[in-house]
Each structure stands twice: as structure tokens, then as C-alpha cells.
Amino acid sequence: MPDLLEVKNIETYYDLVYAIRGASFAVKEGSITAILGNNGVGKSTILKTIMGQIEDQPDKGIIEFEGVPIHHKDTDEIVRKGIAYVPEGREVFEELTVHEHLLMGAYTRKDPSGIKQDIEQVFQYFPVLKNRTNQWAGTLSGGEQQMLAIGRALMLRPTLLILDEPSLGLSPILVKEIFSIIQEINSKGTTILLVEQNANMALSISSTGLILENGRFVMKGKSKDLLEDKDVKEFYLGIKSETSAKGYQRWKRKKAWR
Amino acid sequence: MIDLIQMIVNGIAVGSSYALMGLAMVIIYKTSEVPNFAQGEMALISSFFAMMLLTSFNISVYPAFFLTFVFAVLLGVFLEFAILRRAKEPNVLGMIVITIGIEMVLLGFVSWKFGAEQKTMPFPIGPYDSFIIGDIFISKLEVLTLVAALLLMSVLYLFFKYSKLGLAMKATQQNSVAAQIVGIRTNRILMMTWGISSLVGAVAGLLISPTIMHPFMMWDPMLKGFAAAVMGGMTSLPGVVIAAYMLGIIENLFGGYVSIEFKTVVAFAIIVLVLCIKPSGLFARHYVKKV
Numbered sequence: 193m194p195d196l197l198e199v200k201n202i203e204t205y206y207d208l209v210y211a212i213r214g215a216s217f218a219v220k221e222g223s224i225t226a227i228l229g230n231n232g233v234g235k236s237t238i239l240k241t242i243m244g245q246i247e248d249q250p251d252k253g254i255i256e257f258e259g260v261p262i263h264h265k266d267t268d269e270i271v272r273k274g275i276a277y278v279p280e281g282r283e284v285f286e287e288l289t290v291h292e293h294l295l296m297g298a299y300t301r302k303d304p305s306g307i308k309q310d311i312e313q314v315f316q317y318f319p320v321l322k323n324r325t326n327q328w329a330g331t332l333s334g335g336e337q338q339m340l341a342i343g344r345a346l347m348l349r350p351t352l353l354i355l356d357e358p359s360l361g362l363s364p365i366l367v368k369e370i371f372s373i374i375q376e377i378n379s380k381g382t383t384i385l386l387v388e389q390n391a392n393m394a395l396s397i398s399s400t401g402l403i404l405e406n407g408r409f410v411m412k413g414k415s416k417d418l419l420e421d422k423d424v425k426e427f428y429l430g431i432k433s434e435t436s437a438k439g440y441q442r443w444k445r446k447k448a449w450r
Numbered sequence: 451m452i453d454l455i456q457m458i459v460n461g462i463a464v465g466s467s468y469a470l471m472g473l474a475m476v477i478i479y480k481t482s483e484v485p486n487f488a489q490g491e492m493a494l495i496s497s498f499f500a501m502m503l504l505t506s507f508n509i510s511v512y513p514a515f516f517l518t519f520v521f522a523v524l525l526g527v528f529l530e531f532a533i534l535r536r537a538k539e540p541n542v543l544g545m546i547v548i549t550i551g552i553e554m555v556l557l558g559f560v561s562w563k564f565g566a567e568q569k570t571m572p573f574p575i576g577p578y579d580s581f582i583i584g585d586i587f588i589s590k591l592e593v594l595t596l597v598a599a600l601l602l603m604s605v606l607y608l609f610f611k612y613s614k615l616g617l618a619m620k621a622t623q624q625n626s627v628a629a630q631i632v633g634i635r636t637n638r639i640l641m642m643t644w645g646i647s648s649l650v651g652a653v654a655g656l657l658i659s660p661t662i663m664h665p666f667m668m669w670d671p672m673l674k675g676f677a678a679a680v681m682g683g684m685t686s687l688p689g690v691v692i693a694a695y696m697l698g699i700i701e702n703l704f705g706g707y708v709s710i711e712f713k714t715v716v717a718f719a720i721i722v723l724v725l726c727i728k729p730s731g732l733f734a735r736h737y738v739k740k741v
């Protein structure tokens with residue numbers, strides 16, 4: 193499968209904060225690709241850079257979607273190319289109804305019958321939303337808002353769906369449900385780029401995994417290999433190996449990755 | 451009894467121009483969350499533009515008004531594009547200061563170009579053409595203003611509620627990041643709202659100009675319109691209109707029965723009262739964030 197999205201050596205600053213320090217990766221068409229990493233390492237920044245959300249960034253590097261450069265383009269133009277984005281923290285319109293959200297998700301489309309179909313499809317994925325059709329998003333629970341944010345993104349009929357920590361703040365049952373729906377969306381042909389701290393969940397549904405530390409990727413591989421990797425197990429899956437009990441030893445090994 | 455009815459009619463009449471100015475402010479506030487203190491002067495310069503077309507260029511009334519509306523839209527668009535958008539990392543206070551700056555520049559320009567004395571606007575309806583029903587007087591201009599206010603309110607209400615563009619404007623106001631990621635060109639949306647708002651203001655200005663035409667003609671309607679917008683909750687279109695009429699009526703009754711000197715101050719006493727009792731405005735149906 194060809195690469196749908198290609199990110200080559202990007203560097204991103206927030207003013208003087210050097211957040212992404214030369215990151216490269218590719219998302220294969222039809223895949224689920226997961227970016228993992230702890231809090232504050234730059235996962236969201238990579239996604240925001242791809243979506244053109246940080247003014248004048250990336251400072252260096254190239255981002256290509258379907259072989260066409262998309263860096264330094266406006267967000268709405270990137271969206272129109274078929275990339276949908278579910279940002280961290282959901283970002284719903286608090287005083288728009290569920291139905292209005294789905295209409296806004298299809299803002300760039302002009303096929304009323306297709307839009308209607310896709311609304312039904314979203315309600316099929318998330319039946320709770322159907323019962324809340326005319327309710328303001330601000331009155332929904334966190335889980336419902338997350339579903340709404342995903343539903344709104346799907347209304348674009350995206351080629352690539354980018355999700356930033358969809359499991360954040362949700363109960364384990366809900367996390368499972370959302371991940372299985374993400375898998376289902378993927379099986380219907382949408383390529384998915386997923387950012388997660390919940391490494392276990394993310395690696396179990398993705399085909400490729402990337403591990404980010406301090407603005408650089410330190411590991412890339414097949415998700416099933418990463419799940420078996422000793423370091424990944426220890427630092428991201430919370431499974432301790434018996435050999436390195438002492439803190440400084442772990443720190444040393446972590447250091448050696450870079 | 452006749453006095454009372456006449457006062458109420460006068461209140462409704464003056465309330466219409468407050469309503470138009472209030473609507474203009476609410477439209478901008480809805481998307482930008484900025485109270486635009488230049489609203490009155492934007493209407494002012496549009497009115498003087500119309501007068502210039504009518505008197506200096508001898509253009510006939512309807513084409514002149516049409517050109518004035520085009521001018522008003524372009525003025526709003528220009529101010530948003532050339533000035534407000536340039537503000538880096540804007541906060542509400544900074545934006546307010548910018549609108550006050552624009553206000554002073556426009557006011558200064560009109561005073562310098564046209565002078566401060568009262569002008570006559572060659573309007574098709576004179577300020578004294580009136581209907582007399584029984585013993586009640588109402589000027590034709592006031593009726594026209596009433597019709598314009600109600601009509602514009604209805605059109606705008608339907609536009610925000612049912613059109614895709616109106617919905618996109620609401621979305622932009624509520625969360626501009628989210629608006630961008632569904633593909634809304636938020637910059638363009640802001641520009642359009644300034645254009646529409648400026649147009650509504652120009653309608654108010656034109657309807658006021660046969661009666662009062664000098665650089666400070668918009669002061670009172672603009673401040674009262676703002677008062678009505680605050681009372682109505684800043685975002686509700688019907689709210690601002692109802693508040694504007696309440697304000698006009700209360701003001702006139704107060705002037706008639708209590709004190710004519712303090713008539714215009716009443717509006718602000720009412721604002722204070724409203725803000726103390728129901729800070730979100732009388733008609734706002736605002737969703738309150740859960741903390």
C-alpha cells in the first residue's frame with residue numbers, strides 16, 4: 193500500500209519553545225497508525241502541525257498528503273483535501289445541537305442525500321447521539337461529546353481520520369467501545385492516525401506504532417512487535433521486567449534510545 | 451389617556467432606531483465577542499456618504515441608497531480585514547480599545563470633512579410627514595423605521611437559525627478552532643458579519659438622518675442600542691429588539707411623568723438594574739459551563 197500521509201523531518205516551535213525536533217513518519221493507506229508517548233512529548237503538536245493549526249509552522253520539513261505538499265496551508269484547505277481531525281479535548285460547539293454539529297461536519301460538502309446517509313451512519317455507530325439529536329452539545333456527557341466529535345469528523349467522509357487521545361477521561365468500558373468503533377470505521381476504508389497515551393489499547397488495534405519522546409521518534413515498528421518489546425512493555429505498558437528494578441538504570445536505558 | 455398612548459407611541463418610534471443599532475452590535479458580538487463601539491460612527495459615515503451622493507453628485511435617491519448600502523458593507527469588511535484582524539493575540543479589552551480608536555477616527559473624519567453644524571438630508575420622506583389617528587401623531591419616518599427594524603430582525607433571525615452560513619457564523623463564535631477543523635474559513639466569516647452589521651447600522655443612520663444630521667447624530671441611538679443589547683443578553687436578536695422597545699417606552703414615560711432632564715439617563719439606570727438582577731441579560735438562553 194502507498195503512503196497516504198508523509199511527514200518528513202518536521203520541526204515545530206511555539207515561539208521559543210522547540211517542541212518537535214525533526215520528526216518523520218508515514219501513514220500507509222488503509223492502516224491504523226498509532227503515535228504513543230507520555231504527557232508533553234509533542235504528540236498533539238505533531239497533529240496540530242499537520243492540520244495547519246500553528247501559525248507559520250512547521251519551521252522546517254515537509255508534509256505531503258496523497259503526494260501533494262500541505263504544510264503552510266490553511267486549516268480549511270487541508271480539511272477540504274479529506275483530512276478530518278478530532279482534537280484533544282473534543283472541541284464541540286457548546287450551544288449547537290447534535291444535529292447542527294453533524295451538519296457543520298459536512299460544511300464543505302454539497303451532496304444533501306449523501307449527508308443524510310452519513311448522519312444515519314453516525315447514529316448507527318453512536319446510537320446515544322440519536323436520542324440527543326436536538327440537545328446542545330454543552331449538555332452532553334464527556335463520552336457523548338467524544339462520540340459527537342468523532343461523528344462530526346466522519347461527516348467529512350474523510351480519506352484520513354486523525355484522532356488525538358480519544359480515550360482521555362473516559363471510563364474503560366467506553367474506551368473499549370470507542371476503539372472498536374474506530375476499528376470498524378477503518379475496516380470500511382478510512383485510514384486512521386491515532387495519538388494515545390493508552391498504549392495498550394492503541395497498539396492492540398493499530399498496525400504500526402511510533403513512540404515519541406521530547407519531540408523525536410525513538411521507536412517505530414509493527415504494533416504487534418512493539419507490544420512484545422521489553423522497553424515498551426516497561427515504560428508504556430506498565431509491565432515491569434524483573435531485571436531493571438532500580439530507577440537510574442531505567443533512566444539510563446531510556447536515554448540510550450535517542 | 452391620550453398623553454399616555456402618545457408617549458408609548460413615541461417610545462416605540464424611538465425604540466426602533468435603538469433596535470437597529472442594537473441588532474448591528476449583536477451581529478458582531480455573536481461572532482467576534484467584541485462590543486463594537488465604532489458601530490455608531492460606521493453608520494454615521496455611511497449616512498454622510500449618502501448625503502454626499504445626493505447633494506454633491508446629484509444621484510437620485512434609490513441608486514444613492516443602494517450605493518450607500520454597498521459602501522456600508524465594504525466599510526465593515528474593510529475595518530475587520532485591515533484593522534481588527536491585524537491584532538496579534540487579541541483579547542476582548544484590546545479589541546474594545548481598537549473599536550473605540552476606529553470610532554474616534556471616523557468621527558474626526560466626518561467632522562473635518564463635513565463640519566459640525568446640522569445638515570439637511572434630502573430624504574424622500576420629511577421628518578414632519580405624519581399619520582394622525584384620532585388624536586395620536588406618528589411620523590411616517592417612524593413607521594418606516596419600525597417596519598425596517600422588525601423586518602431586519604426577522605430576516606436575521608431566520609438567517610442565523612436556518613441557513614448554513616448563519617449556522618457557520620454561530621459555530622465560529624462558539625469555538626473558532628472547531629470551526630476551522632470542519633473547514634469553515636473563519637476569517638471570511640468574521641469579515642462577513644462586520645459587513646452585515648455595518649449594513650444594518652447604515653439603515654439606522656439613513657432613517658435618523660432626516661431628523662438629525664451632524665457628527666454626533668449616532669451617539670444617542672448607539673448608546674441606547676448598546677444598552678438594549680446588554681439588556682437582551684448580547685446574543686439574542688429578538689431579545690435586543692424587545693429590550694430596545696422597552697427602553698424607548700420607559701424612557702418616554704419617565705420623561706413625561708417624572709423628569710424630562712433625566713430622561714436619557716434612565717437607560718443606564720435600567721442597565722445597572724438588569725445587570726444586578728440577571729447578569730446574562732433578560733432574554734439570553736445561555737448555556738452555563740459546568741466547572
Ligand SMILES: Nc1ncnc2c1ncn2[C@@H]1O[C@H](COP(=O)(O)OP(=O)(O)O)[C@@H](O)[C@H]1O
Nearest residue numbers: 206209211229230231232233234235236237238
Ligand atoms: N500553545 C503552546 N505554547 C507553548 N508551548 C506549548 C504549547 N502547546 C504545547 N506546548 C509545549 O509543547 C510540548 C508538547 O506539547 P503537546 O504536543 O501538547 O504534548 P502531548 O500532546 O504529547 O501531551 C510541551 O512541552 C508543551 O508544554
Ligand SMILES: [Mg+2]
Nearest residue numbers: 235236237280
Ligand atoms: Mg496532547
